[in-house]
Amino acid sequence: MAYPYVHEKEVQIVSRGWGKPRTRTIDGWRELDGYVGFRKALEMGRAAVIEEVKKSGLRGRGGAGFPTGLKWSFMPKEKRGPHYLCCNADESEPGTFKDRELLRWTPHQLVEGCLIGALAIQADHVYIYCRGEFFEANQVLARAVEEAYAAGLAGANILGSGVSIDVTVHQGAGAYICGEETALMSSLEGRRGLPRVKPPFPAAVGAFGRPTTINNVETLCAIPHIVRNGGEWYRQWGTEKSPGTKLFCVSGHVRRPGNYELPLGFPMNELIYDVCGGFEEGRKLKAVIPGGASVPILSADECLACCLDYEGVQKSGSMLGCASVIVMDDRTNIVKQVRRMVEFFAHESCGQCTPCREGTTWLSRILRRIEGGKGTEEDLETLLALGTQMTATTICVLSDSAAVPVASSIQKFRDDYLALIRRGEAVGVV
Ligand SMILES: Cc1cc2nc3c(=O)[nH]c(=O)nc-3n(C[C@H](O)[C@H](O)[C@H](O)COP(=O)(O)O)c2cc1C
Ligand code: SF4
Incomplete structure (x- = not known):
């Protein structure tokens, strides 16, 4: 099957250009109206760009679905020093593989989105924090940034507009937690990737202590299209509250x-x-x-x-x-699937918060015991109680994330747990 398989019901906006190596080049991207949105944004000015993005109703694609235009408007209007935009390209959530494709097929789409975002929040510098294991994506992206500089679209006095924006691709080192926005900033600063308590929020005190906005790759990739075609255009797809x-x-x-x-x-x-x-x-x-x-x-x-x-x-x-x-x-052993996810979170916990550090480990031990045929019905109550103590008690939501699949699976697939407990023997713990 040719890559990518495109279903007739798809609406290709950010995925247009996937599978075509030419789109990776600046000329190829220009053939798809590339950098038209950025030029338009330079003419519109920052406030109008934010309004257009607000009008589109675009919501952050990194997980929380927070409205992007509103997030941008939280940045200080008066500049008292540098502002930063961080593009979160650390994609590592199990089951997620969209940003990698955006990065490796349409790097200029992202660079253009970053430049528009930077213009809107008056950022002097864009840091694209890219997952280190994405070797190809990192190379393709670095080349795209070089091309943008060579074309006068990044760097000092862009296209004679008086606006200057630098772009740096920063490679992460493979920790899932560095996708959490405050951990990402700590890592970028050269420190351990540990999440920080909020407030202060990044728009007030972000990377290097300066106002910062963090946006996901897919969010920023939608921006050139929205600015080029207008916010209303984007609303022709999706629902009133979740457009696009x-x-x-x-x-x-x-x-x-x-x-x-x-x-x-x-x-x-x-x-x-x-x-x-x-x-x-x-x-x-x-x-x-x-x-x-x-x-x-x-x-x-x-x-x-x-x-x-x-x-x-x-x-x-x-x-x-x-x-x-x-x-x-219907072949799926739900307990095994949940246990594997919990083990992922236990491995990736940064260890700062006791409920997360200890809780994720205990969840996985108990789940392993059940899977191994040595569990009891009381274990299910222990798992639920543990999950409650792990929720809303920690610096970031990784802890909640580990508790959620356990609680929901016990609630909805209790019989799967009971079958293992009552059978009393192992079912291939891998
Ligand atoms: C443990 C953890 C991991 C995360 N990993 C990612 C990630 O890999 N990529 C991402 O864009 N957002 C990730 N997020 C969400 C970010 O903290 C942040 O909300 C997002 O990058 C904001 O971008 P958006 O407003 O465009 O959605 C993660 C959050 C948590 C708690
Ligand atoms: S919840 Fe877990 S991952 Fe998040 S800061 Fe606390 S220990 Fe680290």
Whole structure:
């Protein structure tokens, strides 16, 4: 199958150009109207750019879905020193693989989005914090930044406008926690990637102690299109509160896993059975994690009526997060899946907060015990109580993220736990 497979229901805005090596070059990007948005932004001025982004209703694609225009407007209007924009390209949430594709196929789309964002928040410097394991993406991106400098689109006095913006690609070192925005800034400053207590928020005290905005790769990639075509144009897709398109990273037991750019509000049912081709013969849906490892698991019934926008998924009992849809068929051992996710969080905990450091380890030990056939029904109550103590008690939400799948799976798939407990023997702990 040619890369990428594009389904007829997709609306390709940020994914347009994927699979075409020429799009990686500045000339190739210009053939797709590249840098027209940035030139327009220079003419519009910062306040008008923020208004247009507000009008579009774009919400951050890094997980929380916070309105981007509003976030930009939190930056100080009066400059008393440098401002920074950090692009969060540290993508490591289990089940998420959209930013890597944006980085490696359309690096100029991101550079253009960063330049517009920097203009809007009066940033002197953009730091693109890119996951170190993305070797190809890092190389492609570094080349794109060089090309932008050579074309006078980055650096001092851009296109004679008097605006100066520097762009640096910074490689991360593979810690999941460095995707959390305050840890990212600590790491960027050359310190350990430890999350910081908020407030102060980054717009007041961010990287190097200066006002900073952190945005996800996909968020910034949508910006050139919004500025070029207008905020209203973007609203033709999606819902009133979740406008535009979104990349859905679908993995698991479907026939055609992959990245799909679809309007927000797209029915989950249609995504699984039509866009992704459903399941192997004789298999049926058991559960879906709709937004990466950090969100509650949905049962098959909950999935059927679920619409994939921020409000729709919440109504169904979970969160859209970064739209990493992990689909599981009826072969799935839910306890094993949850245990593997919890072990991921235990491994990635930075260790600053006791409920997270100890809690993630205890969750994984108890889950392993249940999986190994040595659990008791009391363990389920212990898991739930532990989860409660891990929620809203720590510096960042990694701790909550580990507790969420445990609690939701016990609530919705209690029989799976009980079957292992009552069977009393191991089922291949891997
Ligand atoms: C543990 C943890 C890991 C995160 N990892 C990422 C990540 O890899 N990429 C990302 O964009 N946001 C990540 N986030 C969210 C960021 O903190 C931040 O909210 C986001 O980059 C803001 O961008 P947006 O407003 O464009 O969504 C993570 C958050 C947490 C708590
Ligand atoms: S919640 Fe966990 S990952 Fe987050 S700061 Fe505390 S110990 Fe570190």
